[in-house]
Amino acid sequence: MIARLLIRRGGAGEAPRHEAFEIGFEPGESILDALRRLRVSQDPTLAFRYACINANACKECMMLLDGKVIYACTARLEAREMRLDPLPNKPLLRDLATVIAPPDERLG
Amino acid sequence: MLSRKEVAHLQADVLVIGAGGAGMYAAIEAARRGAASVLLVDRSLIGRGGATVMTQMTVAAAVAPDGEDHWRYHLADTLTAGRGLSDPKLAALLCEVGAECILEMDAWKVGWARDGDRFAAVQAPGHDRARCVYVDFLSTGPAVSRTLRAQVQRVGPAIRRIGEIAVTDLVVQDGAVTGATALHVASGQALTIGAAATIIATGGLTRLYGRNSASANMSGDGYALALRAGATLVDMEFVQFFPIGHLAPRLIGMDPIMWDPFRYKLGGRLLNGAMEEFLPRWGGDAENGKYSTTRDLATYAITKEAEAGRGSPSGGAWLSFTHVPEAELRGAFGPVIDRLARNGIDLTRDAIEVSPIAHYHMGGVRVDAAMRTDVPGLLAAGEAVGGANGANRLSGNAITEAFAFGRIAGAEAARIAAAAGTRAFNAAAAAPALERLHATAARGMNTAAMVERLQRVMSADVGPFRTVTGLARASVALEALRDELGDAPPGVPGTPQDLTRLDWFDLRQMILVAEAVVQGATARTESRGSHQREDFPEQDASWQVNQILQLAKDAARPDLSRVAVAA
Numbered sequence A: 001m002i003a004r005l006l007i008r009r010g011g012a013g014e015a016p017r018h019e020a021f022e023i024g025f026e027p028g029e030s031i032l033d034a035l036r037r038l039r040v041s042q043d044p045t046l047a048f049r050y051a052c053i054n055a056n057a058c059k060e061c062m063m064l065l066d067g068k069v070i071y072a073c074t075a076r077l078e079a080r081e082m083r084l085d086p087l088p089n090k091p092l093l094r095d096l097a098t099v100i101a102p103p104d105e106r107l108g
Numbered sequence B: 001m002l003s004r005k006e007v008a009h010l011q012a013d014v015l016v017i018g019a020g021g022a023g024m025y026a027a028i029e030a031a032r033r034g035a036a037s038v039l040l041v042d043r044s045l046i047g048r049g050g051a052t053v054m055t056q057m058t059v060a061a062a063v064a065p066d067g068e069d070h071w072r073y074h075l076a077d078t079l080t081a082g083r084g085l086s087d088p089k090l091a092a093l094l095c096e097v098g099a100e101c102i103l104e105m106d107a108w109k110v111g112w113a114r115d116g117d118r119f120a121a122v123q124a125p126g127h128d129r130a131r132c133v134y135v136d137f138l139s140t141g142p143a144v145s146r147t148l149r150a151q152v153q154r155v156g157p158a159i160r161r162i163g164e165i166a167v168t169d170l171v172v173q174d175g176a177v178t179g180a181t182a183l184h185v186a187s188g189q190a191l192t193i194g195a196a197a198t199i200i201a202t203g204g205l206t207r208l209y210g211r212n213s214a215s216a217n218m219s220g221d222g223y224a225l226a227l228r229a230g231a232t233l234v235d236m237e238f239v240q241f242f243p244i245g246h247l248a249p250r251l252i253g254m255d256p257i258m259w260d261p262f263r264y265k266l267g268g269r270l271l272n273g274a275m276e277e278f279l280p281r282w283g284g285d286a287e288n289g290k291y292s293t294t295r296d297l298a299t300y301a302i303t304k305e306a307e308a309g310r311g312s313p314s315g316g317a318w319l320s321f322t323h324v325p326e327a328e329l330r331g332a333f334g335p336v337i338d339r340l341a342r343n344g345i346d347l348t349r350d351a352i353e354v355s356p357i358a359h360y361h362m363g364g365v366r367v368d369a370a371m372r373t374d375v376p377g378l379l380a381a382g383e384a385v386g387g388a389n390g391a392n393r394l395s396g397n398a399i400t401e402a403f404a405f406g407r408i409a410g411a412e413a414a415r416i417a418a419a420a421g422t423r424a425f426n427a428a429a430a431a432p433a434l435e436r437l438h439a440t441a442a443r444g445m446n447t448a449a450m451v452e453r454l455q456r457v458m459s460a461d462v463g464p465f466r467t468v469t470g471l472a473r474a475s476v477a478l479e480a481l482r483d484e485l486g487d488a489p490p491g492v493p494g495t496p497q498d499l500t501r502l503d504w505f506d507l508r509q510m511i512l513v514a515e516a517v518v519q520g521a522t523a524r525t526e527s528r529g530s531h532q533r534e535d536f537p538e539q540d541a542s543w544q545v546n547q548i549l550q551l552a553k554d555a556a557r558p559d560l561s562r563v564a565v566a567a
Ligand SMILES: Cc1cc2nc3c(=O)[nH]c(=O)nc-3n(C[C@H](O)[C@H](O)[C@H](O)COP(=O)(O)OP(=O)(O)OC[C@H]3O[C@@H](n4cnc5c(N)ncnc54)[C@H](O)[C@@H]3O)c2cc1C
Pocket: B017, B018, B019, B020, B021, B022, B023, B041, B042, B043, B044, B047, B048, B049, B050, B051, B052, B053, B054, B055, B056, B057, B058, B059, B060, B165, B166, B167, B168, B201, B202, B203, B204, B213, B214, B215, B217, B218, B219, B221, B222, B255, B256, B257, B359, B360, B381, B382, B383, B384, B395, B396, B397, B398, B399, B400, B402
């Protein structure tokens, strides 16, 4: 099966743009599985955040799928176009990564 | 924005690298012992980045009412599991101080499960009695992390916590560690940190393997940081594989070692591709519904059975609970049964596939009973430390180890910081490491693909079963990766959340750590605990020695030597 991911690219202050990636997948795989594989096979510069990969324990992988907040590691891939955006209410770092650390646990 | 020359600098009495169980306990203890400024950094979010928050269930400690258990019994089991290689002093601290920490965590309201007026406890394989306390199935880790983080916050301004800081090098002056350099991942900026005492609490090295149970942050950084600073590593060949890591079908929202608690509570049956019991064929007992097989034996049996062509379709073994009545399954794991259903798994009907997965590292930084390394100013704690668990770790011992060693290291770091005569951080000593953080490679490289290649090499040839040929092949492949990596990271310094650059800094550590594992494994021509040599299948009494590694200044690879096991 093939998913078409429309991924928001760029950093803070840049004009928003979306880039499309096609990626094959096995049923049951997560959006995070696809993002990690995209970095290996198509574009290593893609920015997002994650730590625990499977466990839904670190809560780092939050982003928007078609406008709704999801955890990338628990949302499943589907054989259709899926639009990914960074969290809208957090400062943007780059691509899908935003500043999510509590204010008193950040540098500076 | 800071210019190239003005690098942000942080100063502390005590720097703690890694905010897992060990790091948070160390920070709390250092502040309690009088350190006025403790800096707790993590490359991810505080309290969420490592293995601690993922811990499943069991925490081993002799905390049963008087007379029913004693830390000495726990110690005896720990030493037996370590197969002659444990440092008995470290193992004793794990068992004795660990039990005190478990009680302190109770006072901090972690919520250890109760059985009447005592702690509820399960008996894990290798323990002589029910000694593993827990919060709840699947939620011990989150509870432990939350409790420690709350306690860190309660300490107040003496502990400053900063996430998104990946330490890349330690700063060494006249043979002593005076601080560190780091990459602030969020901004891409370089950073220096000065500290009278530095504690490595970076956890293990599971990311060296493609199939692993922990987070993406476990690149073995602490081992590489210690080696490069002149400290000694011990027992690096002893990587623990968890036998029944989830293999198929794809399961999300749960970590891959989730079947362990199921085995504790319900036993379960391990079956080969033909749905036959096979543990007895490889020296295990017929479990008869009880979870009694130790990790190394189960890893061996599952791998051998699959190699003999009798594995499950994806190359592991079946784990089946289909014989357990649905009511019993629901009673034990109600909400989880629903989560499994969302993954299309019905345990009353379906067996699932499992196979060994990299899980924990017995080896690590060599320390004394105060968690000091051989380098003044540098300590280590938690899974980053080698030696307490010898050739194999008992389940439940890792969280206890993180707490106990964290507490001891924190106290010692506070003492060092208060003592006169520690060297002040000198920015000049950080220059070479800063230069690397500001560099850009002439050519691009796909560091994500290189990480995957390293993982394939390690999984294929440096897994639980090793041969001289496979290890030599791994060594050549690692050398090639090292050449490819070069001296400078790709991309532009100062790019926010630049995973390509971060992977480069990770690979620099991962390759060194992988080579240390390969070196130890190649030299140890016997099989013991988690290190199994197919070309030397027997345990050999003359190998009851530790292997240590040290990195000479400017050398590419560490030197290996043998030392007698500590008395
Ligand atoms: C899924 C799973 C289940 C487990 N279940 C159990 C169990 O039931 N019982 C048990 O006893 N043990 C269990 N373990 C093992 C146990 O969780 C770990 O050994 C223990 O938590 C290690 O604690 P730590 O503080 O040493 O390291 P960690 O908790 O791993 O923390 C290390 C921290 O260091 C950070 N870090 C790493 N490198 C750097 C760097 N360069 N700069 C800055 N920060 C860095 C990481 O982001 C991480 O947050 C389990 C492990 C896993 C993965």
